[in-house]
Amino acid sequence: MAATCIFCKIIKGEIPSFKLFESDKTFAFLDINPLSRGHALVIPKFHGAKLTDIPDEQLDEILPLAKRLAKAIGATDFNVLQNNGRIAHQMVDHVHFHVIPKPDEKQGLGVGWPQQPTDMAALKALFEELKPKV
Secondary structure, eight states, X not given: OOTTXXXXXXXXXXXXXXXXXXOSSEEEEEOSSOSSTTXXXXXXXXXXXXXXXXXXXXXXXXXXXXXXXXXXXXXXXXXXXXXXXXGGTOOSSSOOEEXXXXXXXXSSOOOOOOOOOXXXXXXXXXXXXTSOOO
């Protein structure tokens, strides 16, 4: 845990939160500036700024817990959001997943999708690197 990280301080109980769930690896609490009723954050207890900084075994509870929270709040429409880096809108340098209920058009997350042209050949070459080497 990082000494100055606000989420690490929440995990340690140094800063109060409305805790929803806690295990050895995961912590969930209500967002202090919610976009809608029930907006929650799910975070790994392992400190890392970006998703690529977190070991896989520290992430295995995240999506099942996000699913449970969405069901618990009764959200039929919702977003699960995770940002990495300032230009990607990450404000706290500790990996966190937002579970944001979308009860109507005005509440919840508003998203725009500025589409870009796709170079399929370049993408195929890029993702060839992900295939297992035999």
